[in-house]
Amino acid sequence: MSRRAGIIGHPVAHSLSPAFQSAAFAHCGLDAVYERWDTPPGALAARIQSLRAPDMLGANVTIPYKEAVLPLLDELGGQSARMGAVNTIVNREGRLFGFNTDGTGFVAALRHEAGFDPAGRKLLLLGAGGAARGIAFALVEANAAAVAITNRTPERARRLAREVGGATGIVTAVDPGEPPSGYDCIVNCTSVGMHGGPDPLALPCSLEAAGPGTLVVDIVYAPEQTPFLVEAARRGLPVLGGLPMLIYQGALAFELWTGVRAPIDVMFAAARNELARRAGGPT
Numbered sequence: 096m097s098r099r100a101g102i103i104g105h106p107v108a109h110s111l112s113p114a115f116q117s118a119a120f121a122h123c124g125l126d127a128v129y130e131r132w133d134t135p136p137g138a139l140a141a142r143i144q145s146l147r148a149p150d151m152l153g154a155n156v157t158i159p160y161k162e163a164v165l166p167l168l169d170e171l172g173g174q175s176a177r178m179g180a181v182n183t184i185v186n187r188e189g190r191l192f193g194f195n196t197d198g199t200g201f202v203a204a205l206r207h208e209a210g211f212d213p214a215g216r217k218l219l220l221l222g223a224g225g226a227a228r229g230i231a232f233a234l235v236e237a238n239a240a241a242v243a244i245t246n247r248t249p250e251r252a253r254r255l256a257r258e259v260g261g262a263t264g265i266v267t268a269v270d271p272g273e274p275p276s277g278y279d280c281i282v283n284c285t286s287v288g289m290h291g292g293p294d295p296l297a298l299p300c301s302l303e304a305a306g307p308g309t310l311v312v313d314i315v316y317a318p319e320q321t322p323f324l325v326e327a328a329r330r331g332l333p334v335l336g337g338l339p340m341l342i343y344q345g346a347l348a349f350e351l352w353t354g355v356r357a358p359i360d361v362m363f364a365a366a367r368n369e370l371a372r373r374a375g376g377p378t
């Protein structure tokens with residue numbers, strides 16, 4: 096029986112997941128396909144119900160349904176219940192399990208692609224939306240010493256810090272005007288610098304106060320070299336782009352569906368190939 100997985104969202108036309116998940120299935124010799132399941136809001140419940148069929152491995156979930164799918168699932172694994180967001184659904188004999196691999200994918204990317212273990216380190220997150228949320232939860236779980244959150248709308252940062260850190264004091268909100276000094280790692284979790292986003296040429300913060308050796312990370316992956324990363328590299332700081340987070344969240348989902356170790360290099364190559372194809376470059 097050929098198995099199926101796919102991405103549920105609205106829209107999903109620009110998702111890179113079909114390119115790199117299909118490549119991973121093929122590379123591992125799995126008889127499985129990965130599809131785009133564009134799902135208008137009224138069709139979400141039926142779409143989730145369809146995942147219980149025997150040929151279904153499961154699904155990824157993206158904007159705008161990461162929260163909306165929770166009540167449609169049977170069990171929540173990992174931190175997904177506390178986070179209130181699911182990006183991966185696994186079908187186990189007709190029962191649907193929800194997971195969130197966004198934050199854990201980010202931490203895996205930090206460890207494997209930048210050689211940075213967040214345990215005992217101080218990190219600054221720029222932004223307080225859904226992306227920052229997943230990352231903040233995962234950093235606390237990975238035993239970061241301090242997670243500071245700053246945001247254009249400061250109240251959102253304060254709320255997120257309370258929600259993730261509780262009374263531990265590990266997660267704090269900092270004023271957006273404060274220069275970012277004393278951090279081991281600074282992460283752009285806003286859409287600033289994103290191709291087609293609200294501010295593609297801007298920097299999410301100044302790096303003037305960043306000390307030598309501060310790892311600068313951008314979760315934006317298109318373009319692969321964002322203005323923030325270009326500026327960080329100009330200052331001689333180590334950098335990590337957004338593609339690794341995307342690949343590792345997908346790799347963790349792949350492993351949950353199949354029980355097979357994800358072929359990371361194959362997934363990277365397929366994603367880069369697809370990005371180049373879209374940019375009109377060589378395939």
Ligand code: ATR
Pocket residue numbers: 221222223224225226227246247248251284285286287293294
């Ligand atoms: P996501 O789920 O991708 O995190 P989101 O919830 O819309 O998306 O959050 C986008 C983040 O980018 C927010 O932190 C947002 O700041 P506000 O909370 O103040 O809106 C931030 N952001 C978007 N455009 C920005 C800009 N031009 N300057 C600074 N921050 C911006």
